[in-house]
Amino acid sequence: xxxxxxxxxxxxxxxxxxxxxxxxxxxxxxxxxxxxxxxxxxxxxxxxxxxxxxxxxxxxxxxxxxxxxxxxxxxxxxxxxxxxxxxxxxxxxxxxxxxxxxxxxxxxxxxxxxxxxxxxxxxxxxxxxxxxxxxxxxxxxxxxxxxxxxxxxxxxxxxxxxxxxxxxxxxxxxxxxxxxxxxxxxxxxxxxxxxxxxxxxxxxxxxxxxxxxxxxxxxxxxxxxxxxxxxxxxxxxxxxxxxxxxxxxxxxxxxxxxxxxxxxxxxxxxxxxxxxxxxxxxxxxxxxxxxxxxxxxxxxxxxxxxxxxxxxxxxxxxxxxxxxxxxxxxxxxxxxxxxxxxxxxxxxxxxxxxxxxxxxxxxxxxxxxxxxxxxxxxxxxxxxxxxxxxxxxxxxxxxxxxxxxxxxxxxxxxxxxxxxxxxxxxxxxxxxxxxxxxxxxxxxxxxxxxxxxxxxxxxxxxxxxxxxxxxxxxxxxxxxxxxxxxxxxxxxxxxxxxxxxxxxxxxxxxxxxxxxxxxxxxxxxxxxxxx
Amino acid sequence: xxxxxxxxxxxxxxxxxxxxxxxxxxxxxxxxxxxxxxxxxxxxxxxxxxxxxxxxxxxxxxxxxxxxxxxxxxxxxxxxxxxxxxxxxxxxxxxxxxxx
Numbered sequence: 001x002x003x004x005x006x007x008x009x010x011x012x013x014x015x016x017x018x019x020x021x022x023x024x025x026x027x028x029x030x031x032x033x034x035x036x037x038x039x040x041x042x043x044x045x046x047x048x049x050x051x052x053x054x055x056x057x058x059x060x061x062x063x064x065x066x067x068x069x070x071x072x073x074x075x076x077x078x079x080x081x082x083x084x085x086x087x088x089x090x091x092x093x094x095x096x097x098x099x100x101x102x103x104x105x106x107x108x109x110x111x112x113x114x115x116x117x118x119x120x121x122x123x124x125x126x127x128x129x130x131x132x133x134x135x136x137x138x139x140x141x142x143x144x145x146x147x148x149x150x151x152x153x154x155x156x157x158x159x160x161x162x163x164x165x166x167x168x169x170x171x172x173x174x175x176x177x178x179x180x181x182x183x184x185x186x187x188x189x190x191x192x193x194x195x196x197x198x199x200x201x202x203x204x205x206x207x208x209x210x211x212x213x214x215x216x217x218x219x220x221x222x223x224x225x226x227x228x229x230x231x232x233x234x235x236x237x238x239x240x241x242x243x244x245x246x247x248x249x250x251x252x253x254x255x256x257x258x259x260x261x262x263x264x265x266x267x268x269x270x271x272x273x274x275x276x277x278x279x280x281x282x283x284x285x286x287x288x289x290x291x292x293x294x295x296x297x298x299x300x301x302x303x304x305x306x307x308x309x310x311x312x313x314x315x316x317x318x319x320x321x322x323x324x325x326x327x328x329x330x331x332x333x334x335x336x337x338x339x340x341x342x343x344x345x346x347x348x349x350x351x352x353x354x355x356x357x358x359x360x361x362x363x364x365x366x367x368x369x370x371x372x373x374x375x376x377x378x379x380x381x382x383x384x385x386x387x388x389x390x391x392x393x394x395x396x397x398x399x400x401x402x403x404x405x406x407x408x409x410x411x412x413x414x415x416x417x418x419x420x421x422x423x424x425x426x427x428x429x430x431x432x433x434x435x436x437x438x439x440x441x442x443x444x445x446x447x448x449x450x451x452x453x454x455x456x457x458x459x460x461x462x463x464x465x466x467x468x469x470x471x472x473x474x475x476x477x478x479x480x481x482x483x484x485x486x487x488x489x490x491x492x493x494x495x496x497x498x499x500x501x502x503x504x505x506x507x508x509x510x511x512x513x514x515x516x517x518x519x520x521x522x523x524x525x526x527x528x529x530x531x
Numbered sequence: 532x533x534x535x536x537x538x539x540x541x542x543x544x545x546x547x548x549x550x551x552x553x554x555x556x557x558x559x560x561x562x563x564x565x566x567x568x569x570x571x572x573x574x575x576x577x578x579x580x581x582x583x584x585x586x587x588x589x590x591x592x593x594x595x596x597x598x599x600x601x602x603x604x605x606x607x608x609x610x611x612x613x614x615x616x617x618x619x620x621x622x623x624x625x626x627x628x629x630x631x
Contacts, residue, residue, distance in 0.1 A: 005537070006605075037620075081614060084563065084569075111564065117553070169620070219569055220569065221592050222573065222576075222577075222585060223587060223588075223589075223592055224577070224592070227589075246573050246577065250576075250580060250586065251580040251581075251584070251585060251586040251587075252576060252586035299535050316591050380542060403570060405550065434570070434574070435570065438548070452551070453551045455550065456551050456552070460549075460566040463567040465563075465566055465567065465569075466568060466570075467568075468549060468568075470548040470549065
């Protein structure tokens, strides 16, 4: 019932306030409520039944959120699909959720049409869409809080994305937590440059539920983000660390008016210490870490970083805390048997609360592994101090995070392993200044090795752009233990050693150049004084 | 081979993780659809700003989605620089004349 409830409530409280904006459309709460009522009715009139799925694949725009909320009002399950996915990834999701229909943009239909399956297709922004959004609405039965609201697909260890089924209750739990801890309110305006298929969508929905206005950006550019913050006098925003770095580097940053910002949330990937320091120096607002997981219902812990305050020490070194548990999200560090470990001991971060996913869609085995005894096991390894501050130290799975997007090496390995000439393959995350991590492939090839172009081409056909390896190393053998288990650590160590060598070589070259310059300067001076 | 490439193509090659993706891409093709990561285009935009010293506007940012667009931005920025240079040169001469 959550979608219907919060929209109705905000319409009653503030009908003429701005609810939602993108570069082409702005809607008040009254308009948003009317259009989503109409869409919900039209969906049911098309024969879509409660619990059936619809897919939505488009860049961030007002209509995407209309469809999410309309689906929620009708009791229809919404399945967002990354609009940049190539056909094989879309086909997998379509096979998994079997949508009765798809809403997308015409150019995406043109590119991927058949991949969307046999259901009906409606182009967002078309006349047909507008007819649905302005149709005569009926009073609809209120869905239940435990009905599934959406199925969000995330990268998975199995090589194929898993569908995370989240309920209305889960999304409302996120609102409760963010309203209480971060102070989301009707006075807030949030510029959201993150895609609406990403797990971070629940943060935007939480602010929206509080009655604040949400400003959507079709794609992130640092220049557009700066302009939107100034134009809409944004008070909140959410950036992944790579985005924050780009914002600080753009020329427009120097003259930008960011004075309205009160809270800059960041998450999706670890924040490098030097970048956090720079953000605190240059942004006019504190930085709030959001630690979360899609399966946990989004954010589960937070901390507000302010210049000069703990957890920075005198030297400016920061304790890399992921924050403390949000209200409604009970966090415990557990051992493999599910027992809480003593304070300060390392274990797996587990969470329990209303925000948790219901299940992995049609994947009981994965659900059973991830949800045990009512706890959601995040796969993150860490510890908590006496005050409840969490510190992450490792991951149990092999996931790497590129610019806020999770990538499991198995997905890339699955594609590369089937290419002619490939005998064995392994993918690991390599540290990267801009993206945090990038996937790098190691390939053991036979007598007729494939070209790098062929391998990359295969990845381009089958995987989203952020999952493609940025480098391919040919090796004699992929390191495995006696049982055949891949030893990724060996490959990560190799990359780290190579990076260290390259760094040292760079420093040597710089020293040599400096030495030469000094020598040239000295001899020039001597010559000058000599003449 | 790089001699046959347009300035926009050459510039883009400096910023894409996987140069193979833009081999043979037509000038008017959407680079994201061709397989580029949106991050590649952000890095390109920042480099263009760095090179010319001024922020890109919305139209210029939108144009960076195709090779033709990148070339257009480069050409218009070069033209603007030439105009600026031409406008400041006489002014500088006058200023220096007055100073004399």
